[in-house]
Amino acid sequence: MSKISGSASPQVATAADFLIASRQCEVRSLEYFLLMGRLVQSTGHLIHELQRERGVTSLYLGSDGQRFGGERAGIILQTSEQLEMFYLALNDIQHELISQPVSSPLLGHIARALHGLGQLEDIRLRIEKQAIAVHPAVDWFSDTIHQLITVVCEAADTVVEPSIxxxxxxxxxxxxxxxxxxxxxxxxxxxxxxxxxxxxxxxxxxxxxxxxxxxxxxxxxxxxxxxxxxxxxxxxxxxxxxxxxxxxxxxxxxxxxxxxxxxxxxxxxxxxxxxxxxxxxxxxxxxxxxxxxxxxYTEARCSLADQSTLLASLEQGVQAGGSILDLIQEQNQRLQQMSDELQSAKEALEERRVQEKAVLLLMEHRNINDDEAHRVLRKLAMDQGKRLSEVARALISIANVLT
Amino acid sequence: MSKISGSASPQVATAADFLIASRQCEVRSLEYFLLMGRLVQSTGHLIHELQRERGVTSLYLGSDGQRFGGERAGIILQTSEQLEMFYLALNDIQHELISQPVSSPLLGHIARALHGLGQLEDIRLRIEKQAIAVHPAVDWFSDTIHQLITVVCEAADTVVEPSIxxxxxxxxxxxxxxxxxxxxxxxxxxxxxxxxxxxxxxxxxxxxxxxxxxxxxxxxxxxxxxxxxxxxxxxxxxxxxxxxxxxxxxxxxxxxxxxxxxxxxxxxxxxxxxxxxxxxxxxxxxxxxxxxxxxxYTEARCSLADQSTLLASLEQGVQAGGSILDLIQEQNQRLQQMSDELQSAKEALEERRVQEKAVLLLMEHRNINDDEAHRVLRKLAMDQGKRLSEVARALISIANVLT
The missing domain is CATH 1.20.120 (Four Helix Bundle (Hemerythrin (Met), subunit A))
Known part of the structure; x- marks a missing residue:
């Protein structure tokens, strides 16, 4: 790759090298998402089982342990199976994640979810013995599920490809x-x-x-x-x-x-x-x-291979219907367009984050619960005829000034 | 790191592992910016020499090659020296860049800049022989400098640490x-x-x-x-x-x-x-x-080491004035705050990009030059009493609908 006529040192990287590097970079990021797919999938399955376990737990505790014991045992087995799959997916992806600087927040939220899941055995034991009331038991499941959904949100936040x-x-x-x-x-x-x-x-x-x-x-x-x-x-x-x-x-x-x-x-x-x-x-x-x-991934690999061939022929002076400059400009425009499209996909995630933050602020400042905080936010939006995320954003910026 | 009481498999990653991983990730990203620093520095020096060479070139061509020949030869030597440093910095960072998915656009713009710089020898020869007019010669330098500044912009775009x-x-x-x-x-x-x-x-x-x-x-x-x-x-x-x-x-x-x-x-x-x-x-x-x-980088490494020690003592049941959960929540809140602060730093870059895009659109649609396009944009902003970037954004979205 590193040959170009007239360059002083054979070690000097050329425009073609960096064009290829830009493409390789895209391929690597798609590879990473193939891995991430397994984590996302196993997280979804685990959440589903935790939701079922939460349901049967509330019935079990609601009947003072008289009913639903058998169903609960069956569901616990299934949850544990999905938990195993989730841990395996994490082990496979952990190393890959550390090498991606953008994934610090994702790793932090995985830590948070793992901390919750680490208490599962203990909670189950307390439920078994009816040593926990129905509310705190259900809340524990809901919190853990919330942490797992946050993991998927953070994963989505590291994507650079708009359709993905x-x-x-x-x-x-x-x-x-x-x-x-x-x-x-x-x-x-x-x-x-x-x-x-x-x-x-x-x-x-x-x-x-x-x-x-x-x-x-x-x-x-x-x-x-x-x-x-x-x-x-x-x-x-x-x-x-x-x-x-x-x-x-x-x-x-x-x-x-x-x-x-x-x-x-x-x-x-x-x-x-x-x-x-x-x-x-x-x-x-x-x-x-x-x-x-x-x-x-397949597209990007093929396109990388095509481009390498094309560049090799261009460097050898074979006219292949285009110049290196055309290829570079095409690549840069394509990436710019992808980045524009990405912005709009990520707005939905950003709005979710802003609303959560506003709800937390309201809960703290007015000492109210999650539901009430959501209601206050919705009422503000209705009264002002604005979107929920606009009101949330205004609330956060005002709170930043006031505190 | 992978020990936690009661977990079925010794292979299972724990919350503490992922907390450490999140910190390692930050350290890695700062390592990358230490490398990037050299690229940014050598780009700045190269730009300065190219600006001087552009200046003396216009004087040389303006005097029909009668004057400034000696000064030009001296400056060319200095530009070539900085060019060498720039290539060396690129060689050192190239491999590191490819492994970062976020850097595809940066690599693409480096390719673009290298393509420009690849013509330097040829341009100089034509200037030497006065086989090029002063305008196209100056424009060539300006374009190349513009590409190099874009490289620094794209580098800034990959930062995840707000103060950096x-x-x-x-x-x-x-x-x-x-x-x-x-x-x-x-x-x-x-x-x-x-x-x-x-x-x-x-x-x-x-x-x-x-x-x-x-x-x-x-x-x-x-x-x-x-x-x-x-x-x-x-x-x-x-x-x-x-x-x-x-x-x-x-x-x-x-x-x-x-x-x-x-x-x-x-x-x-x-x-x-x-x-x-x-x-x-x-x-x-x-x-x-x-x-x-x-x-x-030093801070992050020390903090990583501290945290590893603290976590080890927490896992061994030693009370060290905090829980793993506290540490995780502290990390996640810190990252969230960094991401909020980052947004405001990046707005300045985004505005630059939006304005450039609007100027390109105007140049294309109205077949005017860069200066005139900037003037049209400024006039629109003044007439509407809006900020330049607002007008630019509106113009882009309208153009997207019209074309």
Whole structure:
């Protein structure tokens, strides 16, 4: 590669060398995402099992350990299997991650998730002995799931290829929406089992429904075709009408009207089916992500090989329908365009981060919980007729000035 | 590192491992910037020599090869020396760059700059033989310098540490400002030597002065203290008043009022001194950048070592005044804050890119030159009472819709 007519030293790198290096760099980054795909996939599977374990745990503790013990044992086995896969994927990718300076935050959030997962055995033991109440047990699962979703967000943040970033944004949205759905299942189960929804629980249901809707709104703008078709299919199911009817009961009923406790089981079954459908959608996005990585990797390798051949012939003075300068400018324009497109895909991630930060600020300053903080934020947005992320951003900058 | 009580496989990575990995990642990225420092430094020196060579070339060609031949030969030797250093720095960093996926655009722009520099010998030969006019010769130098500044911009774009990014932003601004100063020297020399400034040349002078001012406005917001003091010193020199007086003549005089051609030499000398002062400022920013890299690298390594010790004691159950979770959350919050601060440093680079893109669009669509495109953009901003970058962004998005 290092030959060019007239250069003083044979060691001097040429424009052609650096053009090839720029391409090699792209290939390397796609290689890294092929590896990352396994981590993302195993994280999604682990989250799904943790959501199931959370569901059965709340039923087990809610029945004072009288029911669902067998189901729980079965689900624990499956969670442990997925946990093993997750650890294996981490081991495989760890070394690769350290050599990428952009992945410090990703590694930090993996550490955070691993710290949570390290307590799983202990929590399970306490649940087994009914030495923990249903709320803190459910909260532990929810926190851990949140950390795992954050890992996928941070992974998405390290992507430099716009179509791959877009698919990871869709994936993060469907994962987050599914998690809100899981929390809605839990909240609804509590209310229907009690036979009543108090004001706080109704509000929580409302928050979880709205939060889900927002996730899927962003999801549809980045989703691949197949996943979009699955989403339309889900929306068209008769089950959705039934869920909507139960939701109406949950958010409109006052604290003193007793409900049929049998609705709890109906609700749990319907929402579990919904979550399984969402998992299918998630898997289809995940598979599109994997295919896109393989496709882009193959493309980039072929294109690198073509370009090497072309450059060799250009350097030997063979006219091959273009100059080195054309090739360089083509590469730089292509990268610039990719970087522009990437920005728009990453805005969705940035908005998520800004909203989370604003919610944390509100929780701290006003000493309120997550739900209430979300509600305050939404109310501000509605009152000012602005987007949620605009209000969140304004809130953060004001807080920075005030504190 | 991989021991934690109760984990099934000794191979499983722990939260502590990934916390350390996150820190190692930071150290690696700072190592990379230590290397990058040499590239940035040698690029700055090379640009300075190319600016001097451009200056003497225009005098040599302007005098029909009668004068400045000796000075030119001396400067060519110095440029060649800096070119050698630049190639050596590139050779040292090339391998490191390829392993960083974020550096594809940087590598592409290095290729572009190398392609330009590859023509230097040929251009010099044509200048020697006076087989090239003064305009295309000067333009060739200006293009090549522009490519080299772009390399530094792209390098700044790969930084993940906000204080380092801020220093590189300051460096890019002083480099760009100094280059506008060089172009102003050339434009002024032409006008004073001719004894008159026509409308186009006056406008060009005005554009170059305004463009310089904008660079130094951004420079002062990111400059380290020492460099800022040098900048104040430059502003206070009696020379500046004299330059201002000559500038007034250049931008206000009509095409028919003859000027004393001796002013050409005065102007050239004053502006050359100014550029040497600017080079000193550039060197001081460059040195602050280098020191900051070394400082952050040392800090990060010490902190990594401390943390490893602390984690080892925590894993052995020794209470060392904190938990692993605290350490992880501290790391994640610190990285998040760094990423927030980074955004603001990078906005300056993004604005530069947006403006360049808008200027290219205008040049293409309206078939006008660089100066006129800058003027159109400035006029739009003034008419609408908006910032230049806002107008540029609006123009790009409209062009995307129209074409």
């Amino acid at each position: 970033a877009g698919l990871l944004v869709a994936l993060v949205q469907v994962m987050t929406g599914k998690e809100y759905c899981g929390q809605e299942r839990a909240a609804g189960s509590t209310g229907f089992a009690r036979g009543r929804f108090d004001r706080a629980l109704s509000r929580r249901m409302l928050h979880l429904v709205e939060a889900q809707d927002r996730c899927f709104e962003v999801f549809v703008t980045h989703a691949p075709e197949d996943s979009l078709a699955l989403w339309q299919k889900l929306r068209g199911r008769p089950r959705e009408t039934e869920i909507e009817r139960l939701r109406q009961i949950a958010v409109s009923i006052g604290p003193y009207k007793p409900l049929d406790p049998k609705l709890a089981e109906t609700w749990f079954t319907l929402m579990t089916e919904r979550m399984d459908d969402l998992k299918q959608i998630e898997d289809s996005v995940e598979s599109a992500f994997h295919h896109r990585c393989v496709e882009r | 990014a801020g220093l590189l932003v300051a460096l890019v601004q002083v480099m760009t400002g100094k280059e506008y100063c060089g172009q102003e020297r050339a434009a002024g020399s032409t006008g004073f030597a001719r004894g008159r400034f026509d409308r186009a040349l006056s406008r060009r002078m005005l554009h170059l002065v305004e463009a310089q001012d904008r660079c130094f406005e951004v420079f002062v917001t990111h400059a380290p203290e020492d460099s800022l003091a040098l900048w104040q010193k430059l502003r206070g020199r009696p020379r500046e008043t004299e330059i201002e007086r000559l500038r007034q003549i250049a931008v206000s005089i009509g095409p028919y009022k003859p000027l004393d051609p001796k002013l050409a030499e005065t102007w050239f000398t004053l502006m050359t001194e100014r550029m040497d002062d600017l080079k000193q400022i550039e060197d001081s920013v460059e040195s602050a950048f280098h020191h900051r890299c070394v400082e952050r």
